[in-house]
Amino acid sequence: MLIAKVIVELSLDKKFDYLVPPELASAVRPGVRVEVPFGKSSRTGCVLSVSEVENFQSKFALKAITAIKSNSPQLPAKLLELGSWMADYYCCSYEQTIKALLPGAVRRGTANRGKRRFVLGEQSKVDEYFHTHGNRKSAAKRLSVLQLLSREENLTAEEITQSCGAGASVIKALLDEELIAVGSVDPTATRRERFQTQVAPDQPRTPTGEQAKALEGIYYLLDHEEEKVRTGLLFGVTGSGKTEVYLQSIAHALKLGKSAIVLVPEISLTPQTVRRFRARFGNALAVLHSRLSDAERREEWQKIYKQEAKIAIGARSALFAPLANLGLIVVDEEHENSYKQSEAPRYSARDVAVMRGKLENAAVILGSATPSLESYYNALNGKYKLWTLQHRAEDSPLPEVKVVDLALAQARARENHEKNSSLFTPELVTAIHDRLRLKEQVILFLNRRGFARELACPEDICTWVAECPDCSKAYIYHKSRQMLTCGLCGRIAPAPVHCPQCNSEVLKFHGVGTERIEEAARRIFPYARIERMDSDTMRSADSHEITLEKFRRGELDILIGTQMIAKGLDFPNVTLVGVINADSGLNIPDVRASERTFQLLTQVAGRAGRGDKHGEVIIQTFSPYNDVIRYAVAQDFPAFYEYDSAVRQILQYPPFGHLIALYARGENENDVVEVINAVFNKVKPYCTEEVVAVEPAPAPLARIKGKYRYIATFRGEKISQIRRMLRHLVLHEVWKKSVDLYLDMDAQTLT
Numbered sequence: 052m053l054i055a056k057v058i059v060e061l062s063l064d065k066k067f068d069y070l071v072p073p074e075l076a077s078a079v080r081p082g083v084r085v086e087v088p089f090g091k092s093s094r095t096g097c098v099l100s101v102s103e104v105e106n107f108q109s110k111f112a113l114k115a116i117t118a119i120k121s122n123s124p125q126l127p128a129k130l131l132e133l134g135s136w137m138a139d140y141y142c143c144s145y146e147q148t149i150k151a152l153l154p155g156a157v158r159r160g161t162a163n164r165g166k167r168r169f170v171l172g173e174q175s176k177v178d179e180y181f182h183t184h185g186n187r188k189s190a191a192k193r194l195s196v197l198q199l200l201s202r203e204e205n206l207t208a209e210e211i212t213q214s215c216g217a218g219a220s221v222i223k224a225l226l227d228e229e230l231i232a233v234g235s236v237d238p239t240a241t242r243r244e245r246f247q248t249q250v251a252p253d254q255p256r257t258p259t260g261e262q263a264k265a266l267e268g269i270y271y272l273l274d275h276e277e278e279k280v281r282t283g284l285l286f287g288v289t290g291s292g293k294t295e296v297y298l299q300s301i302a303h304a305l306k307l308g309k310s311a312i313v314l315v316p317e318i319s320l321t322p323q324t325v326r327r328f329r330a331r332f333g334n335a336l337a338v339l340h341s342r343l344s345d346a347e348r349r350e351e352w353q354k355i356y357k358q359e360a361k362i363a364i365g366a367r368s369a370l371f372a373p374l375a376n377l378g379l380i381v382v383d384e385e386h387e388n389s390y391k392q393s394e395a396p397r398y399s400a401r402d403v404a405v406m407r408g409k410l411e412n413a414a415v416i417l418g419s420a421t422p423s424l425e426s427y428y429n430a431l432n433g434k435y436k437l438w439t440l441q442h443r444a445e446d447s448p449l450p451e452v453k454v455v456d457l458a459l460a461q462a463r464a465r466e467n468h469e470k471n472s473s474l475f476t477p478e479l480v481t482a483i484h485d486r487l488r489l490k491e492q493v494i495l496f497l498n499r500r501g502f503a504r505e506l507a508c509p510e511d512i513c514t515w516v517a518e519c520p521d522c523s524k525a526y527i528y529h530k531s532r533q534m535l536t537c538g539l540c541g542r543i544a545p546a547p548v549h550c551p552q553c554n555s556e557v558l559k560f561h562g563v564g565t566e567r568i569e570e571a572a573r574r575i576f577p578y579a580r581i582e583r584m585d586s587d588t589m590r591s592a593d594s595h596e597i598t599l600e601k602f603r604r605g606e607l608d609i610l611i612g613t614q615m616i617a618k619g620l621d622f623p624n625v626t627l628v629g630v631i632n633a634d635s636g637l638n639i640p641d642v643r644a645s646e647r648t649f650q651l652l653t654q655v656a657g658r659a660g661r662g663d664k665h666g667e668v669i670i671q672t673f674s675p676y677n678d679v680i681r682y683a684v685a686q687d688f689p690a691f692y693e694y695d696s697a698v699r700q701i702l703q704y705p706p707f708g709h710l711i712a713l714y715a716r717g718e719n720e721n722d723v724v725e726v727i728n729a730v731f732n733k734v735k736p737y738c739t740e741e742v743v744a745v746e747p748a749p750a751p752l753a754r755i756k757g758k759y760r761y762i763a764t765f766r767g768e769k770i771s772q773i774r775r776m777l778r779h780l781v782l783h784e785v786w787k788k789s790v791d792l793y794l795d796m797d798a799q800t801l802t
């Protein structure tokens with residue numbers, strides 16, 4: 052008889068056996084989605100494998116598959132294999148990875164089309180409401196809807212109810228008070244049009260010598276499927292023409308009848324990026340980005356599934372595009388954090404790309420100006436090929452980088468009784484004035500949003516700090532709106548005027564944020580056109596694009612922002628980049644703090660002088676002699692690699708070992724501690740000398756949304772046995788219901 056192993060869409064991490072009835076025998080294959088009886092009801096599942104079994108023995112009578120979900124696509128067998136590998140390696144259930152392989156919209160197969168979607172009402176009205184009702188319990192439901200919509204626009208009533216529990220009556224009340232509104236146009240549609248606008252076709256450039264060498268290596272991989280090492284690191288400085296290399300490599304793959312996937316970080320998936328690919332490949336391109344509506348996502352996915360599109364470009368999840376005869380996967384900005392998914396399955400799209408390449412015998416290009424230590428390590432050890440682009444393609448020189456000592460500037464300012472020069476040193480002010488005079492553009496970068504990091508009481512005796520009641524973190528203070536926001540859970544509250552604890556008349560704030568930079572810049576350069584871009588001002592992807600478009604057209608002189616502006620933007624008229632404080636990311640207790648700071652500074656600096664004008668970068672710092680900052684200033688990645696990897700090798704941190712984080716969270720702290728200790732103690736005896744096990748302790752973010760969080764870590768080169776044990780303990784053993792346990796394999800940050 053024929054028996055199928057089926058993954059049922061429930062979080063059980065189990066494969067179940069089902070009989071294949073004769074009339075379905077020809078249709079049931081791996082990857083096909085089926086209806087199966089489960090308990091007293093019926094469920095959807097995915098067939099993993101089918102086998103012929105004689106004399107099947109079982110305690111239970113086998114149930115039979117009831118039907119094939121006929122209008123549902125099937126997963127290619129190789130993708131299913133990739134999914135199984137991910138479930139094992141990233142320690143999550145099989146159902147979770149299958150979900151990741153198929154976009155929800157495709158899985159559900161029905162559209163939310165035609166439903167009303169809601170957006171926030173006028174900002175001033177909403178702010179006003181927060182001020183008058185922010186602390187009232189009775190308004191809690193309404194406030195939570197407003198918070199939700201300020202993070203995510205255009206939600207349907209169902210989505211709102213699902214996310215925060217507020218029902219139709221609450222939505223109606225908010226509509227009546229004009230605190231929310233019905234989205235007037237479907238913004239996803241206009242956005243899509245912008246992504247799809249007709250683009251003038253463009254021709255390949257004649258490669259530079261360095262590009263030609265890289266291309267030769269990549270063509271060789273595409274032409275010779277028997278070549279063993281199929282992954283290469285394309286290490287090229289900003290503006291060296293990596294994208295041109297991707298474009299020509301993809302063209303070569305297409306010529307061979309193969310298909311290709313391009314992964315970019317969501318943040319750089321702008322119409323500008325898509326335009327470059329569209330100009331070369333026209334409609335052979337399918338674009339998958341997070342702002343598509345369900346119907347659009349299904350449509351793009353179907354284009355790929357039916358092989359009408361041969362190239363899929365998108366963020367993380369585009370890696371699972373069901374392309375046949377895959378020849379090439381490109382991972383641009385491979386060092387980017389955002390390739391690691393922060394919820395289950397907690398996979399790294401870069402590493403899974405290498406795995407998919409292996410399974411489908413495709414070539415994989417990892418591109419970056421600041422490679423991850425892992426990839427560079429692999430390239431040095433011959434596990435990956437290495438192609439280097441050291442010069443900018445258009446021969447514009449790399450920008451000149453200057454360091455300004457903030458401590459010195461502060462001392463000088465104190466002597467002269469000046470204000471604000473700790474934000475803008477005289478060097479930076481002069482440089483900005485020069486650019487404004489020449490009608491050139493300036494980017495100012497600070498890695499912190501808000502006006503200040505903290506609002507606190509100045510009285511010595513009082514300890515009051517504005518903190519989120521649900522999280523172990525101080526609120527971020529936004530001056531112009533007189534608001535406090537929590538960076539962890541998104542809670543919004545009105546900023547108090549007096550100290551709620553001792554009634555002190557004044558409150559002070561610490562720590563500079565982008566909003567304060569903006570305020571200072573407007574004061575120092577009153578005639579300049581200035582805009583700020585961070586997650587507070589850019590509530591939708593639209594405002595993001597609008598601001599960038601204005602900047603591109605020269606309607607702005609100074610753009611101030613966070614990470615958002617550090618990545619992949621190419622503005623020929625930007626000749627000055629100022630980093631307000633380079634130290635802000637440096638003193639965090641995280642092994643990757645140095646790496647991130649180095650990457651960020653190099654990427655930000657790369658925004659200057661992309662055109663034919665000479666670029667300049669000014670980095671303000673309190674630690675001009677810090678090694679990381681020195682290497683970033685010298686733009687010397689290999690030296691930074693030597694420096695940082697020496698430390699990591701001693702500690703067996705990645706790339707010299709794997710890092711597994713075990714998290715437990717729950718509302719009852721004692722339960723959380725009890726469970727994580729129990730799991731840890733079961734594993735501890737099996738940790739050989741080669742494995743470093745770090746005892747459970749409160750996690751760096753010790754409380755989020757009212758839940759306590761604890762962490763234990765394991766690291767070492769040979770850790771797969773420990774990983775398997777942990778996976779079993781977390782997914783299959785029963786602990787306390789009130790405690791969530793999960794594992795983060797190859798954790799990027801410990802949170």
Ligand code: ADP
Pocket residue numbers: 256257258259262287288289290291292293294295296444445621
């Ligand atoms: P990267 O992706 O490495 O940052 P890009 O591919 O964006 O670099 O290239 C930077 C600029 O150089 C772009 O304007 C691009 O059109 C141009 N460019 C790239 N390769 C060449 C080439 N071979 N000849 C002339 N211009 C090139």
Ligand code: ZN
Pocket residue numbers: 519520521522537538539540541542756
């Ligand atoms: Zn919070």
Ligand code: ZN
Pocket residue numbers: 508509510513514515550551552553554555
């Ligand atoms: Zn006080």
